[in-house]
Every structure is written in structure tokens, then in C-alpha cells.
Amino acid sequence: MQSDNCKAKSEESEEEMVRHHGTESRGAMTFVPVGLNVQKFQLSPLSCTCRRFYVQICMLLVIVVLLVLIRTISNVRVMFEEYHTASDTDGELVVLPQRFAQSRSAFCLDGSAPGYYIRYGQFPGNTNWIIYLSPGAWCSTPAECYNRSFTAVGSSVIAPIFFPFTGILSASEEENPDFYRWNMVKVLYCDGGSFLGNRPEPLVHQGKSLYLRGSQVFTAIIDYLQINTNFGAAEKVILAGSSSGGLAALINVDNLRKKLVSVKSIHALLDGMLFVDSQNIYGKHTMQETLKNVYHLHKIADAPAIQECTSSLTSSIGYRCLDPTYFYNYLFTPVFLISSLHDSWYINHALAITCPLRKCPPQDVIVIDQYKSAIVRALQPVKQSVHDGLFITSCPVHTLLLTKWFSHQAVSVNNVTLHQALSQWYNHQHPAKYIEDRQFSETLHTCKTVTY
Structure with missing residues (x-):
């Protein structure tokens, strides 16, 4: 019974706080009740975790592979053209x-x-x-x-x-x-x-x-x-x-x-x-x-x-x-x-x-x-x-x-x-x-x- 009364009082206190906070937010200043665990939003610094490191390495490898493939295809084309030219005049x-x-x-x-x-x-x-x-x-x-x-x-x-x-x-x-x-x-x-x-x-x-x-x-x-x-x-x-x-x-x-x-x-x-x-x-x-x-x-x-x-x-x-x-x-x-x-x-x-x-x-x-x-x-x-x-x-x-x-x-x-x-x-x-x-x-x- 006592615990129910405490719970009721706590809910009333929260409603009053929210109502009061909503009224103050329209003013020039924001009132933050003492005792509440409310923190200001901050950007967290970038962390070099193992997972992120692996992702970056994989992305780098993909880029390298793509560059190698592009270069290889280009070289194959040049080699084919050279060989084709050679085969027209040479044996x-x-x-x-x-x-x-x-x-x-x-x-x-x-x-x-x-x-x-x-x-x-x-x-x-x-x-x-x-x-x-x-x-x-x-x-x-x-x-x-x-x-x-x-x-x-x-x-x-x-x-x-x-x-x-x-x-x-x-x-x-x-x-x-x-x-x-x-x-x-x-x-x-x-x-x-x-x-x-x-x-x-x-x-x-x-x-x-x-x-x-x-x-x-x-x-x-x-x-x-x-x-x-x-x-x-x-x-x-x-x-x-x-x-x-x-x-x-x-x-x-x-x-x-x-x-x-x-x-x-x-x-x-x-x-x-x-x-x-x-x-x-x-x-x-x-x-x-x-x-x-x-x-x-x-x-x-x-x-x-x-x-x-x-x-x-x-x-x-x-x-x-x-x-x-x-x-x-x-x-x-x-x-x-x-x-x-x-x-x-x-x-x-x-x-x-x-x-x-x-x-x-x-x-x-x-x-x-x-x-x-x-x-x-x-x-x-x-x-x-x-x-x-x-x-x-x-x-x-x-x-x-x-x-x-x-x-x-x-x-x-x-x-x-x-x-x-x-x-x-x-x-x-x-x-x-x-x-x-x-x-x-x-x-x-x-x-x-x-x-x-």
C-alpha cells in the first residue's frame, strides 16, 4: 500500500515537471531540474575499432583490385593490337x-x-x-x-x-x-x-x-x-x-x-x-x-x-x-x-x-x-x-x-x-x-x- 502511494506521488511529480518544463521552454532560458540525470548532446570522437579498420582495409583492397582489372584490360587490348599488327607482317x-x-x-x-x-x-x-x-x-x-x-x-x-x-x-x-x-x-x-x-x-x-x-x-x-x-x-x-x-x-x-x-x-x-x-x-x-x-x-x-x-x-x-x-x-x-x-x-x-x-x-x-x-x-x-x-x-x-x-x-x-x-x-x-x-x-x- 505504501509502495503504491509512492508510485502515485512519483507519477504526479513527473507530470508536473514535464508541464513546468514545457512552459519554460518557450522562454529565453531552459530550466533543468536539479537531481535529474539529463545530459547535453555531444558528438562522440571517431574511434578506430577493429571492425572499422577491417572495413577500411576491405574498401582499399576493392579499389586496388578494380584499378588492376582496369589496367589489365587496357594492357590486354594493347597487346592484342600489337600482336595483331605483328601477325600481319611477321610469322x-x-x-x-x-x-x-x-x-x-x-x-x-x-x-x-x-x-x-x-x-x-x-x-x-x-x-x-x-x-x-x-x-x-x-x-x-x-x-x-x-x-x-x-x-x-x-x-x-x-x-x-x-x-x-x-x-x-x-x-x-x-x-x-x-x-x-x-x-x-x-x-x-x-x-x-x-x-x-x-x-x-x-x-x-x-x-x-x-x-x-x-x-x-x-x-x-x-x-x-x-x-x-x-x-x-x-x-x-x-x-x-x-x-x-x-x-x-x-x-x-x-x-x-x-x-x-x-x-x-x-x-x-x-x-x-x-x-x-x-x-x-x-x-x-x-x-x-x-x-x-x-x-x-x-x-x-x-x-x-x-x-x-x-x-x-x-x-x-x-x-x-x-x-x-x-x-x-x-x-x-x-x-x-x-x-x-x-x-x-x-x-x-x-x-x-x-x-x-x-x-x-x-x-x-x-x-x-x-x-x-x-x-x-x-x-x-x-x-x-x-x-x-x-x-x-x-x-x-x-x-x-x-x-x-x-x-x-x-x-x-x-x-x-x-x-x-x-x-x-x-x-x-x-x-x-x-x-x-x-x-x-x-x-x-x-x-x-x-x-x-
Whole structure:
């Protein structure tokens, strides 16, 4: 009962207070009864709680992610545009599917699938093809093949996505007026045996299996092009090659003709591949020994492209079929031969002359002159041919087909550039036998603009 009375008095006191406070609020001053727990409203300071900290971090991360995505999309677009532009003028890498390569036992030295660079042609040249076999010397010992298997001349794994197409492969009308609209293929050289290796089982060196299957690589590339491009309906085909690739083109071109029965015309361009037998400064036949070792190591004797030649010789001298001047006697396809009477690679590697060419001692110059005489003799059958062409410079260069000298006046014979001579030969406008027979000392003065 007492508690009820207290409760009633308390409610009356609160009503009176509210009534009194409402009346005073209309005045100038506000009356705050003493004893009531009423506080003035204040802004609380910002507190750095863990939850707020996490929220801020998350917001920051979202912003960073968005910026990265925007930049990535922008870069992808730029990269696509750059690659698209490159693919219009350069060759884009195509690696054969592993299953396709395995079905043909076609492998690079390291066991990876072979490949090629391609740029498709434009009308009216889109039914014509140039197949170019890349240079890169050879591996003539297991150790050399092992070392090559870790490089771009022994594996397709580390090959660049694009390769600049210049010279005979160029898409520039000014640089390559006769063929710039053609389909262009540059075959990746990864077998170390001029696309002629025919070793049935892998060669094991330092625990690594090495595949010397160049003949199968070449066949697989041609098969794949026939199946997956319009190469099977080609009208004109040129098989070209430089250095070791030039030797490969020489020996493979007739065999290629047998596969392309519907093609109207097939020709070969052989660049920097006159590996004649000549003694070096020590009296050794280094070039002959190298080709002999390649022949046996890669078991080339029974390769389909060379078998007609090797079957006519005893096994002890079958390696002579890798001598281009000897194999030329078995050739049927018309060829255009490009070389130097003073091949810079041959002088350095086969003749073992490493002195600066302008400062070589007289005894070295004598060896160079002997080598030049050997080339002149080797060219006699080509000079007499009514189908084959020649462009022989005296300038000390090695290859010309993919270099700036392809259409440059600095390396010309009788004021005719290489591409002009090639055009005359291919279009049957001229016999196209151009030979610049100058002495070595004279050449060093007339070829000043050429790097050697």
C-alpha cells in the first residue's frame, strides 16, 4: 500500500515537471531540474575499432583490385593490337599437336613437337606458298645435340611466339615485289640434321633422350599444312632454305614434289649452302668431316629424300650425298643458287681463319683463294644448266635471303640485286646467271658497306 502511494506521488511529480518544463521552454532560458540525470548532446570522437579498420582495409583492397582489372584490360587490348599488327607482317608460331607429332614419330631434339611460323597470303597470291627451312648448322656429336636440346635450335618449347619475316618472306611490296602476297612458312629448325635425320631410336646422352628425326619432322610439317591450311590446293610452291636449311631444301625438294602431285610448279632457292670440300689452314678437311659425322650420327643413309643417292654408293662413302655439289647430280627440280665466293661462315668455321678479314696474313689469304677456286669449279654444272639460276657475290657474307641485302644495291652483281636476279629467273625473263668473280683483296674495298 505504501509502495503504491509512492508510485502515485512519483507519477504526479513527473507530470508536473514535464508541464513546468514545457512552459519554460518557450522562454529565453531552459530550466533543468536539479537531481535529474539529463545530459547535453555531444558528438562522440571517431574511434578506430577493429571492425572499422577491417572495413577500411576491405574498401582499399576493392579499389586496388578494380584499378588492376582496369589496367589489365587496357594492357590486354594493347597487346592484342600489337600482336595483331605483328601477325600481319611477321610469322606466328604454330606447334604441331603432340598426338599428331607422335603418330609420325616427329620430334625436336628434346622430344617436343616440331612447329613453324606462318603468315597467310593475300589475293592473288593466296594460292602460292614459300616454305623456308631455317639455318642453324648441325650437331655432329651426342654432346652437341645434348647442348642444342636446351636451345631454340633443339626445342619448340622456348621458341618465340612471333618471328620477323624479312627478305624473301617480307610482306613489303617494295622489298619483296614478286612474292609479298604469298603464303609464307618458316619451319622451326630443331633437329640438328638438316631435316634429314632418320635415327629410329632416341640417342641417350647424360640421361636425356635425344630425337634425331629431322626427316620425319619435315614430313609431318608438310602433312599438317596440307590438312589444316589450303596448302593442299597450292598452285605454286617454292622450297627455300639458308645454310644448313639450304642443304635441306636441296635434298628434300624432289621428294616434296612427289607429295604435291597437283601443284603446277615447284622451285627451290638455295642460299649459302655451298659446303664444298676444301682444306683449312691446318691441312684438315673440317667441312667434310663435319658432314660425315652428321650423316652417321643422324643415320641419314635411309632417309627417303636422299636414298636414291646413297643407294648408288657403298656405305663407307654414302656421306658424300651430303656434299651439295655431289647431290646436285641427282636433282630434278629447278633451283636458284645463292652464295658468296668468300663465304664468311665457311672462312671462320671450315677454314679456321678467325683473323679480321682486312688484316689476314698472306698465308691465310692463299687458303681463302684455294677455297674460292673450289667453288668456281663446283659451279660449272649449274652454269651449264638451262633451268637453274645463279647469284654469286664476292662479298664476304654467308646468307642473303632473309637479310637486308636481298634487295640492297650494296650486294649486287653487274648492278643487279638479288631479288631482281631471282625475279628474272623465276619469271623466265633472263637466263639469270650472275657471278661476280673478284679477288679477295679487291672485294674488301668494293664491299665496304657490308658487315663481315
